[in-house]
Every structure is written in C-alpha cells, then in structure tokens.
Amino acid sequence: xxxxLQDGTVIDFEDNKxxxxxxxxxxxxxxxxxxxxxxxxxxxxxxxxxxxxxxxADKHFSDEELSLIxxxxxxxxxxxxxxxxxxxxxxxxxxLMKNEPYKLELINELPEDVEITFYKQGDxxxxxxxxxxxxxxxxxxxxxxxxxxxxWRGNEKNKMLYRIYGTAFPKKAMLTEYLTELEEAKKRDHxxxxxxxxxxxxxxxxxxxxxxxxxxxxxxxxxxxxxxxDLEEEHGYVLTKTPSMAKNDLYKIxxxxxxxxxxxxxxxxxxxDDEVIALRPMTCPFQFAIYKQDQHSYRDLPIxxxxxATLARNESSGEMHGLIRVRQFTLADGHIICTPEQLExxxxxxxxxxxxIMKTIGIDKDISYRFSKWSPxxxxxxxxxxxxxxxxxxxxxxILDHLKLNYKEADDExxxxxxxxxxxxxxxxxxxxxxxxxxxxxxxxxxFNMSYIDANGEKKIPYIIHRSSLxxxxxxxxxxxxxxxxxxxxxxAPVAVKVLPISDKYADYAADxxxxxxxxxxxxxxxxxxxKIGYKIREARNERIPYILVVGADEMxxxxxxxxxxxxxxxxxxxxxxxxxxxxxxxxxxxxxxxHITNTFTAKK
RNA sequence: GCUGUUAUAGCACAGAUGGUAGUGCACUACAUUGGUAGUGUAGAGGUCACGAGUUCGAUUCUCGUUAACAGCUCCA
Numbered sequence: 001x002x003x004x005l006q007d008g009t010v011i012d013f014e015d016n017k018x019x020x021x022x023x024x025x026x027x028x029x030x031x032x033x034x035x036x037x038x039x040x041x042x043x044x045x046x047x048x049x050x051x052x053x054x055x056x057a058d059k060h061f062s063d064e065e066l067s068l069i070x071x072x073x074x075x076x077x078x079x080x081x082x083x084x085x086x087x088x089x090x091x092x093x094x095x096l097m098k099n100e101p102y103k104l105e106l107i108n109e110l111p112e113d114v115e116i117t118f119y120k121q122g123d124x125x126x127x128x129x130x131x132x133x134x135x136x137x138x139x140x141x142x143x144x145x146x147x148x149x150x151x152w153r154g155n156e157k158n159k160m161l162y163r164i165y166g167t168a169f170p171k172k173a174m175l176t177e178y179l180t181e182l183e184e185a186k187k188r189d190h191x192x193x194x195x196x197x198x199x200x201x202x203x204x205x206x207x208x209x210x211x212x213x214x215x216x217x218x219x220x221x222x223x224x225x226x227x228x229x230d231l232e233e234e235h236g237y238v239l240t241k242t243p244s245m246a247k248n249d250l251y252k253i254x255x256x257x258x259x260x261x262x263x264x265x266x267x268x269x270x271x272x273d274d275e276v277i278a279l280r281p282m283t284c285p286f287q288f289a290i291y292k293q294d295q296h297s298y299r300d301l302p303i304x305x306x307x308x309a310t311l312a313r314n315e316s317s318g319e320m321h322g323l324i325r326v327r328q329f330t331l332a333d334g335h336i337i338c339t340p341e342q343l344e345x346x347x348x349x350x351x352x353x354x355x356x357i358m359k360t361i362g363i364d365k366d367i368s369y370r371f372s373k374w375s376p377x378x379x380x381x382x383x384x385x386x387x388x389x390x391x392x393x394x395x396x397x398x399i400l401d402h403l404k405l406n407y408k409e410a411d412d413e414x415x416x417x418x419x420x421x422x423x424x425x426x427x428x429x430x431x432x433x434x435x436x437x438x439x440x441x442x443x444x445x446x447x448f449n450m451s452y453i454d455a456n457g458e459k460k461i462p463y464i465i466h467r468s469s470l471x472x473x474x475x476x477x478x479x480x481x482x483x484x485x486x487x488x489x490x491x492x493a494p495v496a497v498k499v500l501p502i503s504d505k506y507a508d509y510a511a512d513x514x515x516x517x518x519x520x521x522x523x524x525x526x527x528x529x530x531x532k533i534g535y536k537i538r539e540a541r542n543e544r545i546p547y548i549l550v551v552g553a554d555e556m557x558x559x560x561x562x563x564x565x566x567x568x569x570x571x572x573x574x575x576x577x578x579x580x581x582x583x584x585x586x587x588x589x590x591x592x593x594x595x596h597i598t599n600t601f602t603a604k605k
Numbered sequence: 606g607c608u609g610u611u612a613u614a615g616c617a618c619a620g621a622u623g624g625u626a627g628u629g630c631a632c633u634a635c636a637u638u639g640g641u642a643g644u645g646u647a648g649a650g651g652u653c654a655c656g657a658g659u660u661c662g663a664u665u666c667u668c669g670u671u672a673a674c675a676g677c678u679c680c681a
Contacts, residue, residue, distance in 0.1 A: 060609060148676035149608025156678045160608060163676075191674085196616090204654070204672045263680080282681095311681085316606045319679065331681070422681090434681055472681055503638050535631090535642040552640070562640085 001170050004134040006083045006119070013170050021046035023083065023133040024142055024168035025053045030124035031072035032164075041126070042102040042152060042161050048430055049178075050167030054150055056102065057162045066144045066164070073142060080137040081122040085130060087115035096125065102152065103127045141175035142168035185428040190481035191322030197486050197543060199477070199494075200323060209320035209327035211474070216494035219523070220480075221330075221473045223492055225308055227590075228332050228357070228470050235353055237306035237334060242286035244310055248276040253447055254285040255383060259416040263313050265327075279312035283333040284441075284466060288448045291337055296452040301462065302338035302346050306469075309333040323478040324433055331472040336465040337450070343440070343463050347399050350438050350467045354423065357470055361492070362592045363425065363483055367435070369405050370422040371397065372413035382416050383443045392442045393419045415466070417443045423471075425479045435471040435479060440464075487544040487566055490586040497583060498540040499526040502533050502552035510551045513561060516576060520584040541566065547583060 001013040003020055013020060025044035032039055032055060044053030061069070088096060090107065093116040097103040106127060107116060119128045121136055133139070144166040152158035169175040186192070194200050199217030206212065213221060229239065248270070251257040256264065260281060268276035280286065287305045296303070310330045319325055338346050358364040374382045374389050382389070396419050400407055407421070414420055415437075423436040441464040445451075451459045470476055480488065490496050497517055501510040510526055517524040525545075527536050533550070540548045541564075548564040560573045585591070 146675060147609070150677045151607080154678070156607070160677075162608080165676080202673075208672070313680080316679070318606060318608090318677085321674095325680070329681075429675090437681070468681080475681065502640055505638070531637090531639080532642070533640060537640090538642050539631095541641095548641095550640075564641085 001174075003138055003170055006085055006130065006132045006134050008134075018046035019131045020133060020139070020170070021051035021168060022128075022131075023136070024139050024166065025051035026083075026119065026121060026124070026126055026128070026132070027073050027076050027136055027139055027142075028053045028069070028144070028164060028166060029055075029126060030076055030121065031069050033124060034072055034076075035069060040102055041100055043106075044126075050145070050165060052150075052163050052165045054152070054161040054163045056152075056159065060162060061147045061164065066147065069164070070142075070144055076122065077136050077139050077142075079122060080135055082135050083132045084120045085117060085132070086120065087117045090114070090116060093118070093127070097127060100127075138170055139168050140170055141172040142166055143175060143179065188428050188482050188485045190324070190427070190478040193486045194323060194478065194481050197481075199481065207327075208317060209315055209325065211323055211326055213474075217477065219494040220477055220488065220492055224361075224470060224473060224476070225330075225332075229306070229308060231353070231357070232304075232306040232332075232334070232469060235304075235349070237304040240287055240290055240305050240307045242283065242290070242307060242309070243280075244312070245277050245279045246286070248278055250285050250289075251278060254282075254288075254444060255416060255447065256281065256285075259381070259383075263315070265312050265314050280309075281311055281313045283307055283309040283311065283331070284335060284444060284464075285448070287335045288444065288450060288464075291450055292448065296337075296462075298339055298452050298454045298460075301452055302336050302342050304334065304336045304346075306332070306334040311472075323474040324427065326474055329472040329474045332468050332470040334467050334469070336467065337445070337452075337462045338465070339452070339454070339460070340463055343395065343465070344399050344402065346465055347396075347438065347440070348403060350465060350469075351403055351405070351421070353469055354436055354438070358423075360590050360592070361470075361476075361480060362489065363479065366425060366483065368424045368432075369400075369407035370413070370420075370424050370434075371400055371407045371409045372415075372420040372422050372437075373409060373411050374414040374419065375412035378412055381412075382414065385443065388442045389414075389419070392440050396421070396440050415439050415441075417441045418466075427479070428482050433475065433479075435475055436468045437466075438468070439466040441466055485544070488546075489590070489592045490546045490583060491588075491590045493544075493546050494523060495525045495543070495545050496523045496587065497525075497547045497549055498543075498545045499524060499549045499551055500533060500536050500540070501526075501528070502550060504528075506551050513549060513551055513576060516580050517583070520580055522580070522583050522587065537564065546586075547579075549579075 002010050003013050003016060004010055005019060022045065025046065029041055029044055033041070036057065040056040042054035042056060044051060090110065090112055093107050094104060097107060110116060116127065117129055118125050119130060119132050144164055146165045148163050148165070149160045150163040152161050167178060169178065194217070197216065198214045199220070200211045200213050202211050233239065248257055264281050265279040266276060267278065270276050287307065290305065291303065308330060310328060312328045315325060315327055320327070336346050336350070355364065358367055373393055376386060400421065418439045418441040421438040422434045424432045425435045426432050445461050445464050450462060452462050454460045480492070499510050499513055501507055507528060514524050514526050537548055537550065544566060546566050550562040550564065552560065552562070561576050561579065562572060563574045563579055
C-alpha cells in the first residue's frame, strides 16, 4: 500500500507508519482546535499502534465529544488539504506560536540558530519536525480509541493534560482488521481469562494488588516452583529460606531505607518505637547475612544461593494490574557471590539457565533483552559512585557482547546498586514488562562487609550477581496465560485430563480410568454427573483442558475411552494404556504445543 | 498518587425520570440412561459494592469510601 510523503517520496505504508500516524495526529489536533479554539496543544506523536495528541483542555472528552471530533476529522480528510512545510527563525517561530504555551516551551528549548520547521494544512499550523504525508486525504480510515490523563512531559509534578489515543490506516479494511485483532487480543488478556479460568480472583476485603490464587492457578505455580527449585539445585544452587521481614537496621545497611523506603510496608514508627520492622521488598540482604555466617575462601566461590522468596512492595494504588503488578509476589530469586575472575562465567551460566527455562515454557521467541543503565542526571536514585557505575557497566556490556545477545540499551533503568540485564515480555495490550532481571552489584558487598580470602591470604570484596531464573511466579503466570490463551501445555495444565462418563452406568469404569491416570501423576478431574454430556464437553473445551476423555462402551459392551485433545479434535476410540503413557510422556518431557497454539490462538501481528 | 469509566444472582446482561428487582445459562430435586451445549416438571439463589445525606420512602438522586478496568507516573 503506497503512501505519499510531503517531500514527494512514495513509500509503503508498512515501512512508514509513523509519518502516517503523525499526520493523523495533526488532523486530530486541527479538529479539536476547530471545535474548541481555547484548548492548548501539547504534543502528538506516533506510537506503536497509532498516535495520540495531548491537550490542555480543563475538561474530559466524553464519548459523544469524541464522536464529534471524529466527524470533524472526517471533514478535514474530505477537504483534501495539502501539507506544506516551512521554517522560521526562532524569534518568528515564537511569535507564530504566541498563543500556544506548550509549543513556546518546546521552541525555547531549541538552539538559537536552528531553523524551526512547521507544517501547515488548511489554516492549521503545528510545530513539527516531520515527516508528513502529502495530503490529509490519504488518512482514509481512522478511529479515536480512548481518552486518558497524561502528565506534561511525563513528569508527575507537571500539569495533567488530556490525551486522546487513536489509530489510522490508508484503507477502511485495514482499520477493521486491526480493530478485530485488538478484540481478539483482549480475549487473551490474562486479567480477564485468568479470572474466567478460575486461576485467580480478587476480593474487595482483601485489598488491591493482593490477588488470590485459586486452586488451579496455585497448581500451575506449584508445578513451576517444583521444577525450578530442582533445576536450580542441578545447576549448583543451594536453597535458603529467610524471613519475610526484618528490622529497619538491615535496610539501612543495604540502602533500601534511603532509596526504597516509600516502596516498603513498614510496621512501627521510627520516632516512637524502639523497633521498626519492615516486610522485605527484596531478598538480597537476607542471603548476604547467610554468607556472612562464615569466613569464606576463594576456593568456596562461587556460592550460588537460591530462594523462592515472597516479597512485598507497597505500590501506589493506581499501579496494580491483574497478576502483573501486585503488592505481594513470589520471586525465583537468588544471588551468586563470586570473584572478579568468575564473574563472566557465572553471568553466562545465569543467562544460559534463563534461556533454557524460557525455551521450556515456550516463550523464548517472545522475549527481548534490555541492558538497563544508570543515569548520572538522576541524583539520589542511585548509589553515588560514578566511577564504579561506569566500570561495572563496561564489564556488563562486555559480557553481553561476548554472549552475542541482541539487546537494546536503556538509560536510567538500573537498580540503585547496579546495572541490569532485563528480560522483557509484551502483554496483549502491547505494554512491555520485565519478567526477569540479572544484575551486577558493585556496592552492597562492601556495605555489608562481605569478604573472601584470596590465594595470597588477603581479604577481598566479592562481586554479587542478583538474578532470577523464572522471574516472579505471578507475573510469569500472567504472561503464560496470554501466550497460550489459557491453553497450557499438558505439563503445565492444572487439569491435564477431564474424564466424562457418558452415563452413570460407566461411573465405575470412569473411576478406574482416573486411577490409571493418577498412578502416573497425571492431574485429572472427573465429572460424575453424566447428564448434559454435550454441555460438559463444551465446558471442558472452554476451560482449555488438554485432553477430554469421554468414557463409555461400544455395542459389544467393551469398555472404551474416546479422547478429545484440545488441539486435534476427536481422536476416536483409544487404548487406555497407550493414552496414559502418551499424556505421562508429554508431562515428563515438558512437551510444548507451541506451534499448534501459534496457529490456533495467536492473533496476527 | 493523578485523570477518567464502572459496580444489580456463580456468569452474561435487563430494569424503573425514587414505591425493596427480572431474563438466559449455570446450580438443586425428580423423571427420562443417554454420544458433542438432550427433554420435561418443580425449586433455591440478590441488604441491587459499602457508608452517610436528601426524602414519607433510595438499588435509583447527592457526597464519601472500597474495589475492578483504561491510561499517565512508578516498578519485578
């Protein structure tokens, strides 16, 4: 689908969506200005799936008003305004935008000597670097999707503006297709599907960000946890169990008290009480305390501590989201204490283990790597030691390059004590979250006075790698729900087989079948109520149970089972023993339905 | 924390411009003993999120609280 840019070039829509969406955002701004001349314009960029424009409106746009704005946009498209580019020196640019305070702020930040570019369509002019389409008529299909508050320049201390989100396409059919995909994606939303499948629930009286894991959700987490704890042991980790809370003295040493106090649940009052206890937001200081119980030789290192650690973080009220952002969660946590020489090898092993785990749970193709660095400009957010930051970051970058990881760098995203390798996953709404992080810590070992004796008998400060293997169980479960649209691989499914007798006559045989399945540790659920068999099968399918076993008899009165697998439909009469072995094998080998699922459930990009 | 939307039975939804609530599916009992949401009969289930105000009377109007959702900010 060709589109035409303002400078005369012809380019494919797929390759140049930002210019297209950016023009659409100008049309939105023009429409809003036409309808509400007193509203000030802020900014209106293209984003991943469309565009938005921020307005200083002192009002919220209702659905009816959004419809009116859409109608006005339609007029602008129909008017076929050509876009004209022109530039002005700074003084004239300020004069032109004198009634737009946000534009003035932007212009004032530009250097004195540059020519400032504007785009004009009809009588509407906007400050903009471009590029843009040649004519508004190209934006044939568009839709305003939502309206939300957003801080000016993303800073919560600034005024909250009103943001209108929208998307646009050169053809109506493309818009319809996109909106359909959006609807399909919403059906996979873990927050909806996870509740429907009875994996988790929330309760008003329990509180925000405190999801209840229902039996089925808890089962999945138990399967993952048993697997991860065994796997870590195989990889040389030793398990620790440390308290969920500690005196604030501990957090003062770690720096959490000065860097993370607002994020903690604190019991007691520093002013009044002798002792103040806080729930732990991280496991680090506890495992460090374990390390310090002994004097260590360089021969002992590396020491790899692992812990299935329940953590509590006092997130602000608007930040909670399903299982992705919660106030209490359980992290497959761990810390490796090693010598500088061992650092690279240990880091590599951590990444190898993570990659193996991601592949096993089937999301290795869905993750991306982010190298999260500090920012010298964010004073107070990080431990103040620029030299150590630069040094550790260069070590980490070297390791990442040796590993040939395809990562992108992000400034101002580090932990307060060191740079991170973050493993990112996009949810169905396209929002990216970190599921796993690996960090190199240059600061805490010294603060905690941790040491080892090197080959020369000298006391040295070790390096610490903070790492997770699976991330936090709740968030990972959320990602898996969305990845598989609730249709988990057999080994992860909370119910692998549902047994449905076609008639009460076969209840005994159904019990035998269950016994045979259970003897191989297959998770099985049986419905003893034979009536409404059709409904029961449909229900089991909606629950995305991997195998539905319809138990009955053929005309010869031989007992038989008829297997319906979620992926392949009815497989007819099967030998029970063969079936049991097959399911047991899928569980034992962690067989993954990834390819089937992609065909069946993943919406097209 | 900020902006906005929302809250009626297990689920999906109706409803009255203020007079204490309905439908479908699910659920329970009985009959039908059957094959991909079978049929019939009967039945149970709701302080209409919570608290205050206005009113003769509030599930409905007003205010507050809590929770859920979308986004911003912050984060695993």
